[in-house]
Amino acid sequence: MNPYAIFVNSFLNVSEETFNKLANISTYKKFEKGFQIDSSGEVPGKIYLLTSGIVRAYLSSEEGKEFNKSFFMAYSFVGSLTALIKKQPSKLTYETLTECKVYELSFDEITKLCREDITISNLYNKILESIFIKYEERQLEFISMNATERYLKLRRRIPEVDDLIPQYHIASYLSITPVQLSRIRKKIGRN
Template identity: 40%
Template sequence: MNKDIEKFMRYFLPNISDDSIELFSSIMTLEHYPKGKMLIKQGQIASNFYIIKSGIARSYMKDNDGKEHIRTLYTQQSTFGALSSLIEKKPSNASYNCLSECELYVANFEHFLHLTRVKHELAIFYNKVLEQIFIRTERKVDDLSLLSATERYLKVKKQIPNIDNMIPQYHIASYLNITPVQLSRIRKKLYSV
């Protein structure tokens, strides 16, 4: 049994059967991607979803001026994919790429949906994953609305303690919806004691 996949699945559904874990594992392949690898391009119809074994990836959008805006950062044991594109079979409104070397488990979404139709426990698992994605998205919107830039930075540092060493500061700033200069000021204020 794949221990990475088992750990991932049991996070969402602690009592999931070994049979369901084996079935889900059977559609996953472990792939190695270099830093910068584009997984899904904005405007492309997605077909796969991913689970991160190691590394960090992002989803981002480009505005009319070509400026990138990071929507989400994904780290170890995160799952991601262009969910609306996968479900609606329409072009993705975001791009997804690796910000570091990544080891990703990759699966075809349609193959997974087929498994959810033949194995009820996997449908429950899928529902639990969707719930967590919804909660993660709702929290991000709440944070942008209610927390100061400094509070958002400290929250990200708590969630991803070594983020400053993993990706460039301008990516962190983009994720926090601030400028790199603002992030530099925040860091200087926090760390100049």
């Protein structure tokens, strides 16, 4: 079975007909490393199913400092959901950290299909629930774990994180400095 179909069915089992409706509104694309899928200040219209590579979502301060909010790995949805739903400019930028392969979907076409097809509407709801759960888990990490625990959890989620993502991006994601991350790595290495 197609990995895209397996991923979709991990949320809700859908018929081949329903899957084909989604496939018909998606476009396969390949992005080079450093490509901005969505940019801060722009109103997005697309959501992406990432099938390979790594994408980061980050916020830029007025001084130009970047704060990493999320890292996305293969088989996850990428896009500024709040901006898509509210049809307003995104506060986040989504940038590829590696070469990425995606299926691009028009958010308007998805919501139109949701109104026409109860299965697609149910699938959309399951995906939103999954996104909310991940968001809540991330919030809980910050109030219940120290930086070392957050780093170790990130390494469990992305085992090769240190080879794939620059140290300063990892440190920003953990809300620590690169120096603090170096100390954590050194301490872990000794244990």
